[in-house]
Amino acid sequence: MRAIRRFIVQPVLPEPLKPLGELATNLRWSWNLDTRDLFADIDPALWDEVGHDPFKLLARVPSDRLDILAQDKRFVRRLELTVADLDEYMTGDLWFQDWAKEHPEAPSAIGYFSAEFGITKVLPQYSGGLGILAGDHLKAASDNGVPIIGVGLFYRHGYFRQSLNAQGWQQERYPVLDANEMPVRPLRDGEDPLLISVNIFGNEVKAQIWVVQVGRVPLLMLDTDIDANPGHLRGTTDQLYGGDQDHRLAQEVLLGVGGVRALREFCRVTGRPAPDVYHANEGHAGFLGLERIREYMAAGDSFDTALERTRAGNVFTTHTPVPAGIDRFGLDRVREQFNGFGDLPIDRVLDLGRETYDGGDPGVYNMAVLGFRAGQRANGVSQLHGEVSREMFRGLWPGFATAEVPIGSVTNGVHHRTWIHPELLRLMQPRVGESGPQIHDGCDWSALDRVDDQTLWSAKRHMRTAMIEMARTRLEASCRSRGLSSDWVSDALDPNVLTFGFARRGASYKRLTLMLTDPERLKRLLNDPATPIQIVIAGKAHPADDIGKGLIQQMVQFADQEDVRGKIVFLPDYDISLARPLYPGCDVWMNNPLRPLEACGTSGMKAALNGAANLSVRDGWWDEWYDPRFGWEIPSAEGITDSGARNAQEAEFLYDIIETEIIPKFYTRDAHGLPTGWLRMMRDTIQILGPKVLASRMVNDYVEELYTPAAVSSRKVQGEAAVELAGWKRRVREAWPQVEVRRVESGITGRVAVGAEIVVAAWVDLDGLSADDVEVQLVMGPVDADDWMHDLQNHSMTLDGVNERGISHFSVSIPAKDPGSWGWTVRAVPRNELLAGDVEMGLAAVAPGE
Numbered sequence: 001m002r003a004i005r006r007f008i009v010q011p012v013l014p015e016p017l018k019p020l021g022e023l024a025t026n027l028r029w030s031w032n033l034d035t036r037d038l039f040a041d042i043d044p045a046l047w048d049e050v051g052h053d054p055f056k057l058l059a060r061v062p063s064d065r066l067d068i069l070a071q072d073k074r075f076v077r078r079l080e081l082t083v084a085d086l087d088e089y090m091t092g093d094l095w096f097q098d099w100a101k102e103h104p105e106a107p108s109a110i111g112y113f114s115a116e117f118g119i120t121k122v123l124p125q126y127s128g129g130l131g132i133l134a135g136d137h138l139k140a141a142s143d144n145g146v147p148i149i150g151v152g153l154f155y156r157h158g159y160f161r162q163s164l165n166a167q168g169w170q171q172e173r174y175p176v177l178d179a180n181e182m183p184v185r186p187l188r189d190g191e192d193p194l195l196i197s198v199n200i201f202g203n204e205v206k207a208q209i210w211v212v213q214v215g216r217v218p219l220l221m222l223d224t225d226i227d228a229n230p231g232h233l234r235g236t237t238d239q240l241y242g243g244d245q246d247h248r249l250a251q252e253v254l255l256g257v258g259g260v261r262a263l264r265e266f267c268r269v270t271g272r273p274a275p276d277v278y279h280a281n282e283g284h285a286g287f288l289g290l291e292r293i294r295e296y297m298a299a300g301d302s303f304d305t306a307l308e309r310t311r312a313g314n315v316f317t318t319h320t321p322v323p324a325g326i327d328r329f330g331l332d333r334v335r336e337q338f339n340g341f342g343d344l345p346i347d348r349v350l351d352l353g354r355e356t357y358d359g360g361d362p363g364v365y366n367m368a369v370l371g372f373r374a375g376q377r378a379n380g381v382s383q384l385h386g387e388v389s390r391e392m393f394r395g396l397w398p399g400f401a402t403a404e405v406p407i408g409s410v411t412n413g414v415h416h417r418t419w420i421h422p423e424l425l426r427l428m429q430p431r432v433g434e435s436g437p438q439i440h441d442g443c444d445w446s447a448l449d450r451v452d453d454q455t456l457w458s459a460k461r462h463m464r465t466a467m468i469e470m471a472r473t474r475l476e477a478s479c480r481s482r483g484l485s486s487d488w489v490s491d492a493l494d495p496n497v498l499t500f501g502f503a504r505r506g507a508s509y510k511r512l513t514l515m516l517t518d519p520e521r522l523k524r525l526l527n528d529p530a531t532p533i534q535i536v537i538a539g540k541a542h543p544a545d546d547i548g549k550g551l552i553q554q555m556v557q558f559a560d561q562e563d564v565r566g567k568i569v570f571l572p573d574y575d576i577s578l579a580r581p582l583y584p585g586c587d588v589w590m591n592n593p594l595r596p597l598e599a600c601g602t603s604g605m606k607a608a609l610n611g612a613a614n615l616s617v618r619d620g621w622w623d624e625w626y627d628p629r630f631g632w633e634i635p636s637a638e639g640i641t642d643s644g645a646r647n648a649q650e651a652e653f654l655y656d657i658i659e660t661e662i663i664p665k666f667y668t669r670d671a672h673g674l675p676t677g678w679l680r681m682m683r684d685t686i687q688i689l690g691p692k693v694l695a696s697r698m699v700n701d702y703v704e705e706l707y708t709p710a711a712v713s714s715r716k717v718q719g720e721a722a723v724e725l726a727g728w729k730r731r732v733r734e735a736w737p738q739v740e741v742r743r744v745e746s747g748i749t750g751r752v753a754v755g756a757e758i759v760v761a762a763w764v765d766l767d768g769l770s771a772d773d774v775e776v777q778l779v780m781g782p783v784d785a786d787d788w789m790h791d792l793q794n795h796s797m798t799l800d801g802v803n804e805r806g807i808s809h810f811s812v813s814i815p816a817k818d819p820g821s822w823g824w825t826v827r828a829v830p831r832n833e834l835l836a837g838d839v840e841m842g843l844a845a846v847a848p849g850e
């Protein structure tokens with residue numbers, strides 16, 4: 001019979017064991033080995049049974065076992081030490097505290113908004129890379145003491161769980177998550193859970209706020225599945241990336257608008273300072289900008305002033321160059337939703353998100369555009385993605401060169417304590433009392449120099465073995481659910497064989513099936529008696545993506561064939577619990593996206609931290625840090641426009657590299673049976689590449705390059721400054737169409753000797769603006785055959801005087817430095833110290849051509 005309601009009977013911990021409760025509810029356990037070991041020792045069999053979930057373990061451990069442990073002095077002592085360690089971690093000075101001593105302008109707090117967070121498998125609130133990245137961001141912020149508060153939604157069904165039918169077609173399940181069985185607590189005001197409410201399409205939708213402790217970082221998750229909501233509204237937070245456009249819009253309104261309200265309540269109840277920086281991790285959270293404007297307007301600001309205050313503190317990170325990956329809503333739906341939202345004029349709300357630029361659709365509300373317009377600072381997630389994004393969104397800053405578009409980049413990173421295999425992590429433990437620059441983020445990055453080849457190779461073999469055990473368990477279950485025989489599974493995969501991994505969401509640009517281009521050639525590689533390879537594959541396709549599901553099916557049907565079965569395997573239900581043992585178990589991590597569509601990619605980083613070589617198209621992060629010491633580049637055949645031909649060419653490169661380079665390197669052994677060349681690559685990858693790919697590096701970059709400048713800007717526009725800035729912008733916008741560089745004068749002739757002075761003067765009509773409102777610049781750069789300048793340099797020109805007709809005269813003199821063909825022009829741009837840069841307003845008056 002089916003229950004109509006459920007409840008949890010909670011165990012009562014004996015007094016000496018009470019602190020276990022604190023350890024279980026702080027997710028730091030998920031990346032702290034000592035805490036995990038402590039929980040495992042409570043009841044090793046049960047620990048495995050509950051899938052290494054401390055909260056579930058404590059709920060189920062028999063009370064006589066608890067009594068025994070409470071009497072066990074050594075256990076209680078260990079518990080005390082572990083709790084003392086957590087207390088120190090929670091309150092001690094970490095990287096940020098030291099940094100802030102030298103940078104008093106550092107932010108007081110940062111609100112970090114994301115539609116998904118992947119922290120541990122016990123909180124399945126993510127679909128893939130974006131969520132894992134957000135989780136790693138919070139963990140690294142915690143480790144570094146960065147005062148972040150996470151804001152997200154609590155999805156009753158999380159993301160779907162994947163299984164396969166007999167034909168290899170993806171099946172989706174949506175199990176119900178019960179918050180009572182999870183390490184979350186409701187935010188309360190006194191006795192009662194606190195509720196916030198947001199008007200969504202005319203309905204007051206209420207949400208309660210679950211607080212999750214991620215080390216030092218609180219994460220707030222909004223949940224609408226509560227009695228206070230009528231049935232049809234309770235489902236607002238039913239599942240991640242499910243439902244139609246309206247449902248998606250409703251979720252994003254809740255995340256952005258409701259998220260700010262939740263943050264306010266949290267800060268009020270806990271007495272924390274309000275954030276001065278608001279970070280939208282991808283466009284889903286963009287509506288937070290509208291709520292912040294509403295707040296300022298409610299306090300008396302005009303729309304323009306409120307916008308300036310909001311922009312100063314908002315940071316936006318764009319995560320994809322794939323147009324379909326960017327949320328775009330019908331303008332009418334957004335109008336209906338935000339008509340009457342506080343005092344915000346609806347046309348201004350719409351203008352913030354409309355694609356009013358060349359190539360855009362002004363009938364569409366684009367969440368990335370909103371992110372750029374509602375924030376002063378924005379970035380992509382690798383250098384290459386920064387470049388691609390500048391090209392993609394250049395229309396928002398007309399009048400400027402692509403390279404000047406104010407979208408920077410912070411390359412993603414991964415949280416090493418989550419992703420490095422425990423055995424390897426222990427080898428990298430700093431020695432007692434040792435210090436030096438090689439020791440940072442809790443690891444000694446030169447420690448492997450003290451580890452001999454034999455030990456390192458045997459660690460890798462253990463890692464492969466552990467992965468294979470995990471894989472066999474999953475294959476066994478998968479065969480059972482598909483109704484297939486599993487007699488082959490106990491021999492599937494071999495811990496001595498060169499192992500390739502390929503796991504990622506089933507988005508088509510990632511080209512899961514590229515390796516199947518020449519099936520016979522792949523089979524020969526898998527079946528070579530002397531130097532075989534094996535491949536482990538995983539990935540979910542979005543439930544609405546039949547093309548992605550088709551690719552998975554093609555892969556599964558290939559792997560089902562008897563002559564390759566157990567040598568190439570597809571593991572269903574890719575998630576953190578699959579991923580953690582998978583990366584360490586691989587020797588080569590394979591990645592073949594259509595360049596440049598992979599914004600960053602992080603799975604290759606997690607593999608690298610475990611000594612796996614990368615075999616990847618130079619896209620995302622691999623374009624930046626590729627080095628033959630860390631793996632191989634699959635040449636990208638971007639020049640070939642026919643996609644079939646391009647795929648065929650890139651597949652051929654892939655097979656060639658595997659055959660001629662990877663296999664020989666792995667199977668060439670010394671007298672002791674060790675692959676010395678391969679071990680060298682493992683060492684270099686971990687020691688040299690490892691420290692670059694860390695989430696701690698990423699978070700510090702955000703603090704230094706984005707959060708702190710945003711906090712500074714935020715403070716600068718307090719009080720009247722924002723009013724003045726808004727007024728100044730209006731004045732500049734009105735005058736700008738008449739601002740004109742009338743004439744330029746220069747003594748530069750065809751040839752100029754290095755060291756000679758270049759003198760340029762310009763007559764500029766400022767149309768009533770003052771010389772303090774603009775900067776007139778000499779822009780120079782090497783030119784190509786079409787007179788396009790590259791690597792622009794700006795030289796600011798000084799005002800010499802104003803003639804009787806009110807035209808200003810500017811000039812500059814600089815020495816000619818580098819030989820070559822140079823070009824130059826003169827332009828005027830708005831200048832104000834409250835702007836993040838000269839490009840911010842997208843306005844430039846450029847000298848007319850000859």
Ligand SMILES: *Cc1c(COP(=O)(O)O)cnc(C)c1O
Pocket residue numbers: 127128129130132503504505574575576579600601602603604606
């Ligand atoms: C790392 C990770 C991803 C993202 O990998 P990409 O390389 O960015 O595609 C997706 N899912 C899980 C479970 C992961 O651990």
